[in-house]
Amino acid sequence: MRKRFNSYTVPPWVKELRVTAVQFIIPITIFQGIRTLLFPTGFDVLLLAALIFLALAFHMGWL
Known part of the structure; x- marks a missing residue:
């Protein structure tokens, strides 16, 4: 079974990378x-x- 993606478990550096990319x-x-x-x-x-x-x-929030 596929593990569901939870945005709260993402490391802080990944969140910062996403903000910079946006x-x-x-x-x-x-x-x-x-x-x-x-x-x-x-x-x-x-x-x-x-x-x-x-x-x-x-x-759209897909990534």
Whole structure:
């Protein structure tokens, strides 16, 4: 049986890492979006998609 995730048992450094990631994910995503518009490559598009997914996941509370 899978162990349920409890946010209160997470170490403090993981909580701090999550707070820092939430603060930086939107500016990095905007920068990557502009860069993808100017110099579109396959890697840039995949990176932008991953960053958008991470931003949505943090916003919706999935991570």
